[in-house]
Amino acid sequence: MLGSGGFSEVSGSSDGFEITPTKDGITDPLLILSDDEQKNKDIWKTLPFIQTFNKVEADAGAQVLARHPWTRCGNSSCPLIFRLRIGRGSVTAFAFEGLWRWGFQEKEDASYVYGRLITNMLDEVLKSLKKEPLKLTLSSRNIILGRKLTATLSADMGILKTEKPVLEVVGHETGKTIIKMKNSGTKNGFYSAEYTPHETGVYSFTAKINGVSSETEPAFAGVSPDEFRSISMNREFLSGIAKRAGGEFATENNYEKLVRALTDREEFVRTRKSKSLLDFPLIIILITALLTVEWLLRRRGGLT
Numbered sequence: 001m002l003g004s005g006g007f008s009e010v011s012g013s014s015d016g017f018e019i020t021p022t023k024d025g026i027t028d029p030l031l032i033l034s035d036d037e038q039k040n041k042d043i044w045k046t047l048p049f050i051q052t053f054n055k056v057e058a059d060a061g062a063q064v065l066a067r068h069p070w071t072r073c074g075n076s077s078c079p080l081i082f083r084l085r086i087g088r089g090s091v092t093a094f095a096f097e098g099l100w101r102w103g104f105q106e107k108e109d110a111s112y113v114y115g116r117l118i119t120n121m122l123d124e125v126l127k128s129l130k131k132e133p134l135k136l137t138l139s140s141r142n143i144i145l146g147r148k149l150t151a152t153l154s155a156d157m158g159i160l161k162t163e164k165p166v167l168e169v170v171g172h173e174t175g176k177t178i179i180k181m182k183n184s185g186t187k188n189g190f191y192s193a194e195y196t197p198h199e200t201g202v203y204s205f206t207a208k209i210n211g212v213s214s215e216t217e218p219a220f221a222g223v224s225p226d227e228f229r230s231i232s233m234n235r236e237f238l239s240g241i242a243k244r245a246g247g248e249f250a251t252e253n254n255y256e257k258l259v260r261a262l263t264d265r266e267e268f269v270r271t272r273k274s275k276s277l278l279d280f281p282l283i284i285i286l287i288t289a290l291l292t293v294e295w296l297l298r299r300r301g302g303l304t
Contacts, residue, residue: 016048016049016050016051017049017050017051017068017069017070018044018045018047018049018050018069019044019047019050019066019080019081019096020044020066020067020068020069020077020080021044021065021066021081022064022065022066022067024063024064024065025064025065025066025081026040026041026044028065029120029123029124029137030065030081030083030092030117030120030121030124031044031065031066031081031117031120032116032120033113033116033117034113034116035139035150035152035192043113047102047113048098048101048102048105050080050096050097050098050099051097051098052096052097052098053068053078053080053095053096053097054095054096055071055073055078056073056078056079056093056095057073057074057079058079058082058084058093059084061084061085062079062082062083062084063082063083063084063085064079064081064082065081065082065083066079066080066081066082067079067080068080078095079095080094080095080096081093081094081095082095090124092121092124099114099117100114102114102117103115112140115140115141115142116139116140118141119138119139119140119141119142122141123137132214132215133155133156133159133212134153134154134155134156134159134165134207134209134212134213134214135153135154135155135214135215136151136152136153136205136206136207136214136215136217137151137152137153137154137217138150138151138152138205138217138219139151139152140219141217141218141219141220142219142220142222143197143203143219143220143221143222144221144222144223145197145198145199145200145221145222145223146196146197146198147196148194148195148196149194149195149196149197149219150192150193150194151167151181151192151193151194151195151205151207151217152184152190152191152192153165153167153181153190153191153192153193153207153214154189154190155189155190155191155207155209156189157189159209159210159212163209163210164180164181164183164191164209165181165191165207165208165209166178166179166180166181166207166208166209167179167180167181167193167195167205167206167207168205168206168207168208169195169203169204169205170203170204170206171197171199171201171202171203171221172201172202173199173201174197174198174199174203177195179193179194179195180193181193181207191207197221199221200221200222200223201220201221202218202219202220202221203218203219203220203221204216204217204218204219205217205218205219233251235249235251247261248261
């Protein structure tokens with residue numbers, strides 16, 4: 001995959017640098033982090049800086065999707081993300097380190113792009129190069145409950161005819177849901193639909209039209225992983241938990257509040273009270289009736 005230069009050295013920058021998509025790369029499915037073209041460009045300019053990368057020279061047949069903004073490798077800027085088609089498959093290289101930082105941004109609406117990029121990678125690995133009449137793409141394979149997932153469909157004009165495609169969503173708890181897909185308005189044959197999960201679990205998405213179905217795409221819906229991204233104390237969240245549980249929320253600055261809550265608790269005394277069977281006349285009547293019926297049956301059968 002690499003040219004004669006190969007991996008010449010590992011280079012870095014204390015100031016860091018931004019990954020710069022090429023003209024072809026910014027519209028490549030692998031680098032699409034937002035379905036809005038302008039927002040996608042803006043996202044790539046605001047991602048956390050990278051500081052370490054491998055200086056390489058890609059083969060002439062490689063498709064370079066992103067480059068270093070100023071460092072040169074040979075006759076052009078160093079390639080940082082590039083792809084090479086080999087027979088019926090392809091190899092994609094990320095020639096830099098620190099990608100994990102993109103997933104640990106403090107704000108959730110900023111860190112989701114890491115999941116979108118991983119989804120794009122999986123799609124590239126799992127998708128066949130064979131041309132399919134319906135190609136369904138999900139904005140993410142990990143959905144946060146209550147957040148929207150966007151499903152985008154690319155359809156051959158020959159099978160559209162007069163019908164519009166629908167998106168079939170199947171969840172283990174929610175069953176089957178059918179959503180009409182809308183024309184994206186950008187290109188002919190491109191449709192999209194949104195789905196918001198409210199139950200955790202695995203969902204499957206399939207686009208259908210005129211008896212033709214796309215490949216089924218899975219996605220997992222779960223709770224927000226905010227606690228893994230920010231180690232700072234979330235006072236509002238902790239206070240809410242304490243309030244709902246009937247407790248108190250206190251920090252090291254007002255620990256007296258916690259001590260006071262513990263010492264001012266009401267005393268609970270456990271007592272044991274015994275009752276006689278005579279306190280339950282209905283039970284005595286029921287037992288007497290059963291014994292009487294049993295004696296009459298035995299008498300009639302000659303057993304007494």
